Amino acid sequence: MPKQTKTYTKILEAALPLFAAFGYKGVAMRDIANTVGITAAALYNHFPNKEGLYLKALEYAFEAQVVGLSETLGKARTTHERLTAFVGFWVETFGSDVILRALLQREMTDADETRLALLVQHVFQPIYAEAENFLVSLSGRYDPLMLFTSIAGLVMYHFETAPIRKLLSGFHPGQDEHETLIKHVTTLLELGVDIA
Amino acid sequence: MPKQTKTYTKILEAALPLFAAFGYKGVAMRDIANTVGITAAALYNHFPNKEGLYLKALEYAFEAQVVGLSETLGKARTTHERLTAFVGFWVETFGSDVILRALLQREMTDADETRLALLVQHVFQPIYAEAENFLVSLSGRYDPLMLFTSIAGLVMYHFETAPIRKLLSGFHPGQDEHETLIKHVTTLLELGVDIA
DNA sequence: GTCTATAGCCGGATAGAC
DNA sequence: GTCTATCCGGCTATAGAC
Numbered sequence: 001m002p003k004q005t006k007t008y009t010k011i012l013e014a015a016l017p018l019f020a021a022f023g024y025k026g027v028a029m030r031d032i033a034n035t036v037g038i039t040a041a042a043l044y045n046h047f048p049n050k051e052g053l054y055l056k057a058l059e060y061a062f063e064a065q066v067v068g069l070s071e072t073l074g075k076a077r078t079t080h081e082r083l084t085a086f087v088g089f090w091v092e093t094f095g096s097d098v099i100l101r102a103l104l105q106r107e108m109t110d111a112d113e114t115r116l117a118l119l120v121q122h123v124f125q126p127i128y129a130e131a132e133n134f135l136v137s138l139s140g141r142y143d144p145l146m147l148f149t150s151i152a153g154l155v156m157y158h159f160e161t162a163p164i165r166k167l168l169s170g171f172h173p174g175q176d177e178h179e180t181l182i183k184h185v186t187t188l189l190e191l192g193v194d195i196a
Numbered sequence: 197m198p199k200q201t202k203t204y205t206k207i208l209e210a211a212l213p214l215f216a217a218f219g220y221k222g223v224a225m226r227d228i229a230n231t232v233g234i235t236a237a238a239l240y241n242h243f244p245n246k247e248g249l250y251l252k253a254l255e256y257a258f259e260a261q262v263v264g265l266s267e268t269l270g271k272a273r274t275t276h277e278r279l280t281a282f283v284g285f286w287v288e289t290f291g292s293d294v295i296l297r298a299l300l301q302r303e304m305t306d307a308d309e310t311r312l313a314l315l316v317q318h319v320f321q322p323i324y325a326e327a328e329n330f331l332v333s334l335s336g337r338y339d340p341l342m343l344f345t346s347i348a349g350l351v352m353y354h355f356e357t358a359p360i361r362k363l364l365s366g367f368h369p370g371q372d373e374h375e376t377l378i379k380h381v382t383t384l385l386e387l388g389v390d391i392a
Numbered sequence: 393g394t395c396t397a398t399a400g401c402c403g404g405a406t407a408g409a410c
Numbered sequence: 411g412t413c414t415a416t417c418c419g420g421c422t423a424t425a426g427a428c
Contacts, residue, residue: 167320
C-alpha cells in the first residue's frame with residue numbers, strides 16, 4: 001500500500017464529499033471508485049478495507065484545519081476585537097467548509113471511540129488550547145470549557161439548524177449571512193439579552 | 197394494516213431506541229423484529245416497508261413532546277424566571293430523553309425533506325410559536341428566530357459535544373449536570389461575557 | 393496498479409401454509 | 411397475524427490475469 005501515489009490522494013478527495021453527504025453506510029466502495037475513475041477492487045491496493053479508507057479520509061480532512069487561530073487572536077488588540085475574531089473563526093472555518101462540518105456532525109452523532117479521539121486531537125483540543133487563555137481573560141465568571149462550548153454552539157447550531165429554520169415562520173434569508181451571524185453572536189455574548 | 201393493535205405500538209417502541217442508536221441504515225428489519233419477539237415478515241402486517249415504519253416511529257416519538265411550555269412560561273412572573281424556565285425546558289426535554297435527542301440530531305444531519313417537515317411541524321414550530329412573544333419581550337435588539345436558535349444551540353451543543361468534551365483537557369463531570377448547565381446558559385444570556 | 397470475475401454475506405421484501 | 415422458506419439485489423472483499 002504505497003501512500004504517496006497521486007491516486008491515493010485522489011481517492012481521499014473523492015471519498016470525502018460522499019461520506020459527508022451520505023454517511024459511512026450510505027457510501028459504497030463502488031461509488032468512491034466510480035468517482036475516481038477506477039474499479040472498487042483497485043481501492044484495496046491503497047487501503048486495507050473500507051473502515052481504513054474512511055479513517056484516513058477523516059484525518060486528511062481534519063489535519064491542518066486549525067491554522068491561524070492564535071495568529072488571528074494575537075493580531076486583535078481589544079477584547080471586542082478578539083471576541084469578534086474568535087466567533088469569526090468558527091463562522092468562517094465551518095461556514096465555508098460544508099464537508100468538514102457534515103463530517104464533524106456525523107462523527108458527533110455516531111460517537112465511535114477511535115474516531116472521536118481523532119476529532120479531538122485534530123480539531124477541538126488544538127482550538128481549545130489556543131483559546132483557553134483568551135476565554136479566561138474574557139470573563140473569570142465562567143468555566144472555560146463551558147464557555148468554549150457555548151460560543152461554538154452559538155455558531156454551529158445556526159449551521160446545523162439551517163435546513164430546519166428555512167421551514168420556520170420567522171425565517172429570513174439574511175439570517176444565514178456570515179456577517180449577520182457574527183454580529184448576532186458577538187453582540188449576544190457581549191451584552192446578553194439586556195433585560196430592562 | 198390495522199393501526200391500533202398492541203403489537204403496532206410495541207414495534208414502534210422497540211424500533212425507536214435502535215434507530216436512535218444506529219441510524220436508519222444501521223438497523224435491520226430483523227433487528228426490530230427480534231426485539232419485539234416476532235419475525236421480520238410479521239412487521240409487514242403493520243407497516244408497508246422499512247421507510248414507512250421509520251416515519252411512523254418518528255411521528256410517535258415527536259408527538260406530544262412540546263406540552264407544557266406555554267404553561268411553564270405563563271407561571272413565571274419575572275423575566276429572569278421566564279428565561280430560566282425556557283432554558284430549563286430545553287435542558288429537561290432533551291437532556292432527559294436521549295432517544296429523542298439522537299433522532300433529532302440524525303434528522304438534522306440527513307436532512308430529508310419529508311422528515312424535516314415532520315420535525316418542524318411536531319417539534320420546532322410549536323415551540324417557536326409559543327416562545328416568540330417571550331423572545332421579543334426579552335430583547336427587541338435581536339431577531340427572534342436567531343435568538344431562538346442561539347438559546348437552543350447553547351443548550352443542545354452541550355449535549356451534542358458531550359462525548360467530545362469528555363476527552364478535552366478542561367473537562368469536569370460537573371459540567372454535565374442539568375442544574376449547572378441551566379445556570380451557565382441563563383447567566384451568559386443575561387449578563388454576557390461581561391467585558392471589563 | 394488496475395482489471396474481470398466471483399465468492400460470501402446481509403438485508404428488504406414476498407409467497408403461502410397455519 | 412405470525413410463521414417458514416425463499417428470492418433478489420447490493421455490498422465488501424479476494425483471486426488471479428494483465
